[in-house]
Amino acid sequence: METLSNREPLYHSWTDFLAKTASQERLAWCESKAAKANRRRLMSGKAAIRVTRQDVWSILERAEGRCYYCGSLAVEHQPAGSWQGVGRRVGTLGHLVARALGGDNNLENLVWACAWCNTWPHERRWAATDHGGHYPEGVDVVAANRPSYILSPSQHEAAERQPIQRRVRKFLAENPEVAAKAFVYNRLTGEKHPLVSRMLEEPEAD
Numbered sequence: 001m002e003t004l005s006n007r008e009p010l011y012h013s014w015t016d017f018l019a020k021t022a023s024q025e026r027l028a029w030c031e032s033k034a035a036k037a038n039r040r041r042l043m044s045g046k047a048a049i050r051v052t053r054q055d056v057w058s059i060l061e062r063a064e065g066r067c068y069y070c071g072s073l074a075v076e077h078q079p080a081g082s083w084q085g086v087g088r089r090v091g092t093l094g095h096l097v098a099r100a101l102g103g104d105n106n107l108e109n110l111v112w113a114c115a116w117c118n119t120w121p122h123e124r125r126w127a128a129t130d131h132g133g134h135y136p137e138g139v140d141v142v143a144a145n146r147p148s149y150i151l152s153p154s155q156h157e158a159a160e161r162q163p164i165q166r167r168v169r170k171f172l173a174e175n176p177e178v179a180a181k182a183f184v185y186n187r188l189t190g191e192k193h194p195l196v197s198r199m200l201e202e203p204e205a206d
């Protein structure tokens with residue numbers, strides 16, 4: 001029986017997605033992503049920079065719908081109920097440096113990401129095939145490194161120039177279990193994990 005969690009991908013490629021959706025529909029989707037990114041949050045407060053639906057579309061288009069972290073084609077909407085089985089095909093707008101860690105809506109800090117990678121940082125694996133990971137023909141993601149068109153070198157640099165956040169991100173990357181706990185804590189409470197708060201307040205060691 002086909003359920004939401006094991007169904008076939010709705011779109012076979014980026015081109016297929018463009019063919020099966022109207023541009024108005026795509027812009028409306030981008031509009032909802034922008035609205036979410038602009039929304040006030042409990043801890044990070046009001047976003048200093050407002051992102052437009054055109055910004056979101058340019059990010060989605062440049063990525064050709066592929067997740068920045070795993071490379072899966074992520075252009076489906078999140079289904080109601082369980083989305084475990086399709087998580088890497090659901091498209092979201094992600095922050096390289098999370099809002100709760102001080103990141104904002106500047107374009108250098110925004111990437112297209114699948115819902116799975118966006119929710120679970122420790123599950124970010126290039127070319128992952130679990131949770132619905134979908135890699136259309138013609139895109140050899142396994143052989144390729146993360147494509148540079150997704151984020152230009154200068155954008156990478158800009159993201160890396162934020163020293164405190166870089167330190168926190170490095171720590172979380174090296175301690176995936178802590179990162180997972182901190183992330184869930186933030187999702188549930190809307191607040192930074194106390195450990196992350198402490199790290200952000202400490203002066204830089206180097």
Ligand SMILES: [Zn+2]
Nearest residue numbers: 067070114117
């Ligand atoms: Zn992903």
